[in-house]
Amino acid sequence: MGLLLFDVVLCALLLTLAGAAMLSRQLVHAVTLFIAFGVMMALAWARLQAPDLALAEAAIGAGLTGALCFTALARYAGDAGYPKPKLWLPLVFVAAVSALLLYSVFQIPAQPTTELSERVAEHLAVSGVSHPVTAVLLNFRAWDTLLELLVLLLALLGARQVPSQLPLHAGWSLSVSWSRLLSPMLLLLSAYLLWRGAAAPGGAFQAGALLASGLVILRLNQQLAWLSWQNFAVRTLVLAGLIAFVMAGLASLLLPGQLVWLSWPVALAGGIILLVETFATLAIALTLALLVVGEPEQEPADA
Amino acid sequence: MWPAVLLVTLPLAAALLMLLWPRRARVLHFAVAVGLLPLAVSFLLQVTVSGEQQWFLGNWGPLLAIRWQADGLTTLLLLVSVTLHLLVSAYVGSIQRRNPLPAAFWPLSNLLLASLQALWLSRDLFNLYVCLELLGMVAVALVTLSGDKALRPALDYLLYSLFASLCYLLGVALIYAGYGVLDIPMLAGQLEANWLNAVALTLMTLGLMLKAACWPLHLWLPAAHASAPAPVSALLSALVVKGPLFILYLLWTTLAPAAFLPAAAYLLASAALGAMLFGGIAAIRTPYSKSLVAYSTVAQLGYATLALAFILRFNLPEFVAAMWLFVLSHALAKAACFLAIGELQHTLGARQVEQLKGASQTMPLAMFAFAVAGGSLIGLPPSGGFLAKWALLLGLWQSQQFFWLLALVVATLLSAAYVFRVVVLAFDRAAPTAPDFSPQRLPQYLALLPALLVWVMAVFSLPLLTLLKQEL
Amino acid sequence: MLSFYLYLATAALLLGVGSLGLWRGPELLRRILALNVIGAGIFMLMVSLAYRPVLYGEPADSVLHALVLTGLVVAVSATAFALALLGRLLARPQ
Amino acid sequence: MSILQLCSWLLLALGVVFFLAGSLGLLRFADSFSRLHAVTKADTLGLGLVVIGLSLQSHWREACLMLLIWLVVMGSGAVSCQLLARFSHEQQANPVEPADPGQED
């Protein structure tokens, strides 16, 4: 009974946060409410037995997206106020659409089709890892994950096409020392998450996101001057995830017998997955950090 | 398995290496682009000989793994994507000295090719979502190449594209809720005609039509394609817009239950009618040459959607052939148009259509390329457009659709109007706009190549139709 | 069972709120946030679908979790790209 | 209801009271400094009480974990409170148009 109460309160909170963020007059309120909404979403995932997602949502959804929004917000400061748009037409239309969605969502059969998850459980032993989500991500649907890494890289390439100067404050001694204190812990935590990914909720994305937040904190306090696209090492690491994935895929093709793309042999599966995941974590961490932190002002983004 | 994998991973690997060593980007790019062509041709021949092939990535069996399928149509689309990729990069290479594109063009155009190839091959609903998203973001990144004037259109394009992908994802989620399967061939025929599937399919169609710039949802396309650099808008109009159309075709011909087909046919037909008419009228009225060509994309997509609508309604082989011939001939013709207009606009320094005056004297080759490609857009024999329109006419006569014949006549006249609006202006000898410098001949020849290819497409119609497995 | 339908309803309403924000929001930043809210709504729907087997005693559907994770990463990269574009749009002199 | 459970429920109630006080302070206080004060002090204490209350009912490993969490929250709470205070102090010292942050220091 207590859980139901928790659910009701959580859902109500989620909806009010989202509604307030959308309808608030000032943009600052919208962004802060949105970040709170992100944190609550992480809580919702935890409640719905999706620990992987809770980790990812907390690190990526609330953390990095929030940081990104605040950098964008800084530029809105001088912007002229927008006229207050009229509300009733969108309200009426959206109400109708959401009523329709609500009705169709309740048509969803309560009885789940468990054929796919049984197939996953059945093949888990052969997949080289014991945690089903990591198995699906890095073995059964590895092609999706590769493309998704590509999407992330692409966001970085796109963002580099439109470099805009980030107003960097000189670090204040307290925040500098705090960042120095936090970063080893974050590093340790992300390494742990990466390692545990094989057997328990964790893996490349959550570890990458944590590492990225560590890098971002350090960079915002002027620690990591080398963190830029021009630096060859950084560039290699950013591309390492994809290169590892593609190389592993091609290697799987060369192996005798099973000439199929992205199929890890059973014996080596665990090793390959761990290798690919480590490179992916580094790639994700650096990409997200570069996305949030952006380019140092002086060099024009030509390469 | 080898050709399919290489067709996807070669451009991807090339892009990654280019990002690592930007100085050697062009050499690597042309090596890969040229290498891909024989690969795509051999893959096409292999499929025509040994019939349809399919693979399950990771060797995990149909339910669990992502399915890649390669039939006649897919290999044809793969080949066209590779040829246009090679052609456009040759064009960019040839104008490199005069108005160079930023160095990021090379890796991005490779990623565009990789995501397109992945989209053509994949038959998994969620994988198609990721490919669509990837395609949209590469396209937006390419649009921003032309500097700050393309920012607002690029951002609008990105937001529309994201919203469309989310609608599509919601549709996929609802279908997965009902059947727990993500594989299209496995879902074929299983969907019942209940409310949930109706909403799911509507959402997916809405998302895909928004991404394919079908008429009522096409607002982002003219601004984005007009502000992008000419070679980029050639790639966008010729290929990127066709990806979602391919998925729409997959959904409605294999997945959708029979009860929904008439309603969907009605929706698509009215969208097509709007696209043909309003796209044509807008193309006639716009003062800018590149947005004229962009609006013509919207109008020409109307033809393909009309053919798709009639596939759903009557399922005649003529309509299937008509749809894919429209897509292929439009890809080639639109690439030629954009390259020719880009060349004209750059040499004559003209954004307005009026300044193309006397272009047939100052830039005869580029104007000839535009005229020939325009001929295919109108559907003059012996071009590819004619072949597609011929198939569509046979289908319409066979199904006694007299109203749609009239609509097709009006649409063809509209397209003739906006093509010849430019061509007639080119013959004006009153005061031809002198080019700023002696025009380069190579880019004009490259613009002429696809135009001539599409001009004689009707001659080799028989191999094309056997490939599409439709006999008229 | 009731909490399952409760989360489904929240997901649907989140979609509604998100699309309201997308349509009405005058500033582009708010529209980007709205897109994220819609994405969150869809992921909420998918995760509550994944939660359905838990009601019948089996573990949650891990394929859906993987899909949502991929969706999350795609959403954050799209948002990052959109915000970079927005930043440049606002930074350059009109 | 053993003594232990009674104490933990008591501590949890006390923690919630401190949280409520903190949030009330956030809403009611006039200027930013006192609001910062209320939020940081009251919530950290409330969290501490909740952590202790819960650790009484749980295994020692979760207890250590919650303790670590409490330490980190306290640390980050303090640092961010200092930063916000410094920022708002500078705001009042030279109320400059926030549009061009370049002029900060």
Added chain:
Amino acid sequence: MQAWSLEFLPLLIVLSSLLPGLLIFTLKEQQVALRTSLNLLGVVLKLVLVYVMWQGVKAGDNYEFRLAFLPGADLILHADALSLLFVVLSSVLWLATTIYAIGYLENSPLRSRFFGYFSLCVSATVGLALAGNLVSFLLFYELLTLATFPLVVHRGTPQSLAAGRRYLAYTLSGGLLLMLGVSLLHLLAGSPDFTPGGYVLPLLATEGALLKVAFALLIAGLGVKAALFPLHGWLPQAMVAPAPVSALLHAVAVVKAGAFGIVRVVYDVFGVEVVSSLDLAWPLLFLAAFTILFGSWCALAQQDIKKRLAYSTISQVSYITLGVALLGPLAAVGALVHLVHQGVMKITLFFCAGNYAETLGIHKIRELNGVGRRMPLTSVAFTLGALGMIGIPPAAGFISKWYLGLGAAEVAQPWLILVFVLSGLLNACYFLPVVYRIWFGVQYSAWPAPQRFSQRLETHWMLLVPPVFTMLLILLMGLFASTELSPLSWSELIVEREFSFDD
């Protein structure tokens, strides 16, 4: 005839003007000698090949070039008697017009572009004549539009651009209607070769309505180029083009393409039996008759020479349509022979009009007073052409009108003879005053823009020879009509060999 030439002769005839044309495009403006030689080489080559084919066809050989084009419809170049009639006409007149054009555009700009499109135009016309089935006919019909458009807008002035837009609007919609008709017929009866007596007879019982729709679409599509009444608007406007263009194209190539198409459709696609049983002939009859009278009527009101000749073309071409619509053998002979005669006569008139404009700057009829003395040879040619058009015996026009009259009587449509007489009168009304002005008009003002092209001759020899040559042709065709060589006997051969009449 070896098998090789049977296969490739038609293709060679089409290429003999296509290849020089494409080469001329690449030439620079100042390469005059090369361009002229290429042009004349193409003309002579084509005449030789046409002569060879003429002998072959007379001997009954079957020339056919087949290329896979659309599924179920090949691209066929088949030389039968009817197509040879049109090929001979256009090649001979192309020779005359090329010489005339070289003289006419002596030092005007963009000649490479002009002659390039000029040769493309002729190859499209010849292709259209040789087309073996409806789809190939449609292909060359549209290529003809694309090749003629740049010639219409060659001068690049605002009027010529407006004329070009109007020309495109008409011809493209005509082409589209034709495409609709052809696709419908392809659906109903596939696209077999043109067979004497038509290939839609078996469908008569079941698909009567659709056949009528197809017939209407085909005739409407062809009517645009054949300048039938509602669709004739583009022709007078197109007179703004240079003289050689309006001479060869708007008097011969384009206009005849439409008429030739109607002949093909009525005789080789539908066949007399189907057309009469679906009673499709009489609307065509009325339309043609009305166009004849309407064309002549409008010609009366025109003050510009070329506009008047344009309207006279509109009415003259409808004679052919009329002859075809009568569905009688004699009328068919009359129509076919008129196709040749009208072509030669009209080209002479346009040559003369061009001479007047080029040498003396005369554009209006009232400026023609007393030009006979200044340019006697051109005026004689003009007079003879005019007489031919009216149908006075020595010139060829009389023969075609005679046969058309016989045809009308044969098919018991006496009211048509009234139409012929009336139109003959109208012709006289708008031609004779011009002739009178030329010879007996008092010259009261100086020539608008006189130029001396050559000492001995009245104008440049290249402008003078073609009209004289075609004038002689008119006379020869008129006087020696019954000889074996004349177009009349060839038309009789066509009608007897290819059009089956079950009277």
